[in-house]
Amino acid sequence: MKSATQIIAACILVAGVLCAASPPAQAYRAFISNEKDNTISVIDTDTLKVIETMKVGQRPRGVLLSKDGAWLLICTSDDNHIEVYDAKTYEFIKNLPSGPDPELMELHPSGNPLYVANEDDNIVTVVDIQEGRVLSEIQVGVEPEGMAVSPDGKYVVNTSETTNMAHIIDSQSHKTVANILVDNRPRVARFTSDGKQLWVSAEIGGTVTIIDVESKEPIQKIAFDIPGITAEAIQPVGIAINKEGTKAFVALGPANRVAVIDAKTYKVEKYILVGQRVWNLSFTPDEKYLMTTNGVSNDVTVIDVAKQRGYKSIAVGRYPWGIVITNE
Numbered sequence: 001m002k003s004a005t006q007i008i009a010a011c012i013l014v015a016g017v018l019c020a021a022s023p024p025a026q027a028y029r030a031f032i033s034n035e036k037d038n039t040i041s042v043i044d045t046d047t048l049k050v051i052e053t054m055k056v057g058q059r060p061r062g063v064l065l066s067k068d069g070a071w072l073l074i075c076t077s078d079d080n081h082i083e084v085y086d087a088k089t090y091e092f093i094k095n096l097p098s099g100p101d102p103e104l105m106e107l108h109p110s111g112n113p114l115y116v117a118n119e120d121d122n123i124v125t126v127v128d129i130q131e132g133r134v135l136s137e138i139q140v141g142v143e144p145e146g147m148a149v150s151p152d153g154k155y156v157v158n159t160s161e162t163t164n165m166a167h168i169i170d171s172q173s174h175k176t177v178a179n180i181l182v183d184n185r186p187r188v189a190r191f192t193s194d195g196k197q198l199w200v201s202a203e204i205g206g207t208v209t210i211i212d213v214e215s216k217e218p219i220q221k222i223a224f225d226i227p228g229i230t231a232e233a234i235q236p237v238g239i240a241i242n243k244e245g246t247k248a249f250v251a252l253g254p255a256n257r258v259a260v261i262d263a264k265t266y267k268v269e270k271y272i273l274v275g276q277r278v279w280n281l282s283f284t285p286d287e288k289y290l291m292t293t294n295g296v297s298n299d300v301t302v303i304d305v306a307k308q309r310g311y312k313s314i315a316v317g318r319y320p321w322g323i324v325i326t327n328e
Contacts, residue, residue, distance in 0.1 A: 028284050028290055030325045031072055031087075033060035034317025040074065041189040041300075041316035042090070045284050045325065048302055048312050054090050057083050062104040062147075063322040066129070067111035073129070075102035075116070075322075082116065082127070087222060087326065097134050097176060097276050099125035104322075105190075106147040106156075108171065115156050117144040126174065136174050140167045148198065150213065158185035159200060166200050166209075168216060178216040182209040188280070190239040192263070201236035208236055208250055210266065220266050222250075229255045238280035242287055242305075244266075249290055249303075251278040258292060260308055270308055274301035282323045293320040 027046030034041060040061060042052035057076030062071045065087060072087045075098070082096035082105070098105075099118035102125075106115050106126040112137055114127040124144060126136040141160025148157040149171070156169040159182075166189060183205020190199045191213070198211040210220040224234045235253030241263060242248075248261040254277055260270040275294025278301070283290050289311070290303040298318050302309040 028326050028328075029087075029140045030284075030300070030323060031063050031065075031281070032316050032320050033322035034298075035059055035061060035295070035321045037317035037319070038076075039317045040072070040085075041292050041320070043300065043314060043316075045289065045291075048314055050314065050316060052090055053317070054085065056085075057081070058249040061321050062102065063324045064107065064114075065324050065326060066103055067107060067109075069326055071129075072324075073105065073114070075109060076103055077101050077103060078121075082114070084129075094132065096127055096129060096132055097125070098127065099123055099134075099137065103145050104147045106149045108149055109151060109153045110252050115147050115149065115158075117147050117158055118160075119143050121143060122160070124156070124169070138168075138169055138174050138176070140176070141179075146187055146189040146200070148191055150191050151193060151195040157189045157191075157198060157211070159189050161185045161187070161203075163203075163313055164205075166198065166211065168198075180209075180211055180216060180218065182218070183207045183221075187237045188239050190241055190311055191247045192241055193243050194245060199239050199241065199248065203235045203237055203253065206231060206234050206236065208239065208248075208261075222261060222266055222268065222269075224250075224252060224255075224259055224268060226252075226255055226257060226271050229257070230285055238278070238292070240281050240283055240290060242283065250280060251281050251292060253277060253279070256294075258290070258303065272303055272308060272310060274303070274310055275313060279321050280323050282325050284325055285327050291323060291325065293323050295319050295321060 030043040032041040040054040058078035062075035101120040124138040141163025143161035146159035183202035185204040233254040238251035257271040276296035281292040302312040
């Protein structure tokens with residue numbers, strides 16, 4: 001029969017083996033496009049520190065990861081193309097054609113093709129990211145900006161800032177099936193995870209319009225009212241909706257706030273103070289944090305989602321605009 005000391009020693013040995021066999025927790029990485037520095041800041045979401053600064057093309061804006069997480073895609077707007085980098089080594093891989101002045105982009109759920117908004121030419125460019133060639137050019141409204149693809153891949157959505165519409169496009173035929181009027185200067189479009197709703201922010205209109213995807217009709221409009229802040233300063237841009245579809249967060253630009261919305265009742269529950277001129281925002285995959293890009297204060301605000309308050313500010317480059325966070 002083993003003594004108590006032998007049993008304890010054996011347990012310690014087993015625990016040590018289990019610990020050694022378990023891989024260490026891997027932090028996510030956030031990629032931030034700095035529009036005026038022509039750089040990408042890479043943030044470790046565990047330490048919440050910048051671990052790399054990548055030099056890229058001119059005026060980087062929209063950023064995206066390939067579905068397998070291997071590539072980082074960057075809209076370098078003033079270079080009129082998409083730059084592709086290795087998402088782990090940060091080495092340049094290739095350029096993709098995009099059309100003039102690419103702003104935002106989105107991938108089909110299958111991982112290919114890529115849909116790019118070209119502000120100067122009023123088109124959405126469809127790009128095969130593997131072959132590096134343009135598959136189609138889809139005419140849309142004036143000054144296209146936001147891009148979204150439905151979770152089932154059936155619809156592609158573009159927002160046109162001057163036409164004030166969300167254009168719903170059939171992903172197979174590349175034909176527009178609906179033009180939905182929203183408020184002035186629509187910027188970002190986001191589908192809910194179940195694909196039943198489309199949320200569209202209107203920067204100058206100061207609202208978010210919620211569209212029923214099946215009927216292709218607006219069903220709700222959300223306005224914002226912040227004590228001490230003028231209506232003109234409340235300019236919705238970025239939208240993030242949690243996986244459960246219960247909460248939505250909207251970046252309100254010069255109001256320096258992120259609105260917290262009950263995504264079922266559409267009621268604004270709270271305004272979270274962040275940095276100056278908040279543009280875009282993204283959850284970490286575990287939805288523990290929400291990170292915002294603040295263009296004027298040149299930083300990223302990390303929001304504790306559970307507590308619904310700012311947790312930390314991280315200095316990045318000049319005029320941070322786009323954000324994407326790894327899934328691994």
